[in-house]
Amino acid sequence: MSIKESVYMEKLRDELDQQSVPEDQLYSSVMKGYMRAKAERKIRVKQSRKVSVVLIAAVALLLVLLSLSDQTLRPVQLLQKVPGLEWVWKNDSLQGMELNISESSAYQRVDKSQTVDGMTFTIDGIIVDQTTIALDYHLALPSDSVGLGGDTFLFTVDDKFVVTEQSWGNFQENGNGKKVDDTYVAIVRDPIDMDAKELNVSYSVTLNAKNYAFTLPIEIEKVADVTKYATKKTSFELDGQSFSVKRVVVHPGITSIEIEEDKNNTYKVLRFLDLRLEDSNGHQSLPVKNGIISTDAENGNKVYYVQSNILNESEELSLKLNRVEALPKDKAFITIDTEKKTLQNPMEDGMLSLGKVTPTEIEVIYYMDSVSSNLLGNVEDANGKAIPTSYSESSDGREMIKLDTSNYENPLRISLISYPNEMEKAIRIPLKLE
Known part of the structure; x- marks a missing residue:
């Protein structure tokens, strides 16, 4: 759901609040809608499988033709050059490739x-x-x-x-x-x-x-060079929100991209689902498939990682953002009272509810078709004290987070690190190089 759609839904909700509907009629309507959506989804899946067979054959032919013209590109990079196949990049099963550091000159x-x-x-x-x-x-x-x-x-x-x-x-x-x-x-x-x-x-x-x-x-016989790009601040806007690329550093195998969010932004970015770097030849970096994709910098900024498969020497470098998960800042967390076993700020779309709750365990149930990442992040108590967690498990529409202590002040505040609410705009940002 985009930000504009969210605003529309809030307006629609306000209008619906002015109307009353019998509870049994409302429940019946919801269940009918759910069963119909479930049936239609099965039909779409069957249809998509038939289409996929044709597309796979076409892609295979295109890969052969493209590889003849550019022997340096990998299969995923070749797919990026095929018009109309942008959807391939959004398919989680095709994103990224394993790190291959042996290709580096270092x-x-x-x-x-x-x-x-x-x-x-x-x-x-x-x-x-x-x-x-x-x-x-x-x-x-x-x-x-x-x-x-x-x-x-x-x-x-x-x-x-x-x-x-x-x-x-x-x-x-x-x-x-x-x-x-x-x-x-x-x-x-x-x-x-x-x-x-x-x-x-x-x-x-x-x-x-x-x-x-x-x-x-x-x-150690060889010492690799660390290449720094974009040390000059490069600002950009995305769906009305302001950001800056602070710096890009090319490590062996991995490239780090530090992004700063404007403090006046009304939305908080949870994840950049499709973040890439593009060089002057149009080659694009691969995402990290087998490892950490982001960390927190000491200054509060986020550092994102992509593979250094293209970033050797390039006169131009651009950052491409196609899919960004974000939530309003006042909704980018959930508040849970483990003593009362209550979710104090339920999401308006009804996608989250509480399961098992004890002083040291919290189970959250989510109603989503698929989740490619954990939803729950850091935990703080009512006094802002960080509560350490020993593990977080996610399976079958449930996510469990275990607290290392029961010595805290309720309610607990748990940040959301992923949620199916996307900004609608895709942009390309030319970076200011040294």
Whole structure:
């Protein structure tokens, strides 16, 4: 729902408030509408499947033709060049590609291994700069492999720990389940000492309820450059709301984009669903599929991440925004009293309700066709004190968040980090480069 649609719905709601309808008649009408919408959706799904078969064949032919003219593009980038196939980018199952840092000129082959109790840990290659560590690795597992998980990386330089701000990886089993391939990226808090020639990589993982620990020293032969773009403030408007691109920094494999929202905005952005960078050749960055897509900066701004697949040297760089989730600031959170077990500010569209509520657990039920992200974010009590949470689970139309303490003042305020309410405008912003 766009902002204009939201305004219209509020006006319509005010008009309906002036009218009265018998409760049994209202319930009957709602159920009839629901059942009809459900039936029509099944018909649309069947029709779309028939159309998809034809479209897939057409896309395959177009990919072949386009690949002949531009050998440097990947399949998703080729799709971006096909007129009329913008919808492909909106399909969650097609968004993004796995990180491939080996294509970077700063990539250093390593091929070092260590074996512990039948498991072999191998670092295939690495990229290091002052702000980022990115590495390819794989695991060869014992024959009785069951219950793989709980992996952790630690890095040291000159016996000093490298503190990481954010990190992510893919961690997918490959083939018969006896091998795992992954690309791991860590953005560090303080600049790494580039005079040091050796980086120690410690890795631990759990298998069959047993912990395996590895340590490999890596001699750093190449130091990657960090390319900064758009250090000049670039302002833009989206659906009546004001924003600024503060800076763009190209890390190995990952590019960070810092965006500032105007304090006078009436809407709060929850997610940029389709955010891309485009270079002077028309090539577009890929989204991050296997990892964190945004973090909070210390100054309150948001930092968004895309892959650095196109961002080498370019005289022009543009930011493209096609889909943005946003809510009015006074509706971008829910307030729950765990003692009274009440939702104090229910959403007007009725998409959220309360499930199980205890002093340390809150279950929220949502009535949406599909949700590609968790809905619930940070938790604060009535005094503004942050309440730590140990996990948040989402499945089958329910999301559960567990509180690490019951020592707080009701009601609790939980921020929404996703909600199906989109701004209607799509824009392209030329960035001011250094």
